[in-house]
Amino acid sequence: MSQQMSVSRPFLRRGWRAWFQVRGRHVGYIAFALNRLTGLGLVLYLILHLMVLSLLTRGPNAWDAFVRLAKSPLFLLLDGILLFGILFHGLNGVRVVLVSMGIGVRRHKELFWALMGLAALLLLGGVWGMWHV
Numbered sequence: 035m036s037q038q039m040s041v042s043r044p045f046l047r048r049g050w051r052a053w054f055q056v057r058g059r060h061v062g063y064i065a066f067a068l069n070r071l072t073g074l075g076l077v078l079y080l081i082l083h084l085m086v087l088s089l090l091t092r093g094p095n096a097w098d099a100f101v102r103l104a105k106s107p108l109f110l111l112l113d114g115i116l117l118f119g120i121l122f123h124g125l126n127g128v129r130v131v132l133v134s135m136g137i138g139v140r141r142h143k144e145l146f147w148a149l150m151g152l153a154a155l156l157l158l159g160g161v162w163g164m165w166h167v
């Protein structure tokens with residue numbers, strides 16, 4: 035038991051700051067941490083989204099004011115971050131599910147980078163669409 039505690043203590047002492055120390059981390063750890071961060075971000079977004087939708091009950095003026103705000107550059111930046119979260123979490127989630135089922139276990143790193151490449155392309159296309167449509 036004492037041996038186990040001496041292994042876990044240094045990590046515990048670093049606390050929440052350890053989450054943001056990415057130097058020297060394995061890419062699998064970074065993928066796991068980002069998956070958790072984006073998962074929690076999506077939950078937060080869903081709550082905010084429902085709150086925004088409640089504006090519809092306050093009539094067209096309240097909704098039009100929100101739509102004007104939603105077209106501002108800051109909102110478009112937030113939309114880009116949201117799209118990144120959706121793409122990273124969704125595509126990395128597909129990899130986790132596949133590998134959990136025994137599919138692509140030996141080539142899971144290539145699978146990760148291929149899916150991240152796809153995520154980057156979709157992100158670029160999505161951001162371009164947001165600014166031009």
Ligand code: HEM
Nearest residue numbers: 066069070073074076077080123124125126127128130131
């Ligand atoms: C394409 C859709 C999605 C897929 C394929 C997916 C897949 C996954 C997988 C496989 C995990 C477990 C990761 C692991 O055990 O390492 C996970 C965790 C999680 N997901 Fe998703 N997910 C999706 C959409 C969402 C959405 C829409 C939300 C939020 C509204 C969400 C929130 C979360 C949260 C909070 C966790 C827990 C993170 C953690 O504790 O590490 N996911 N997801």
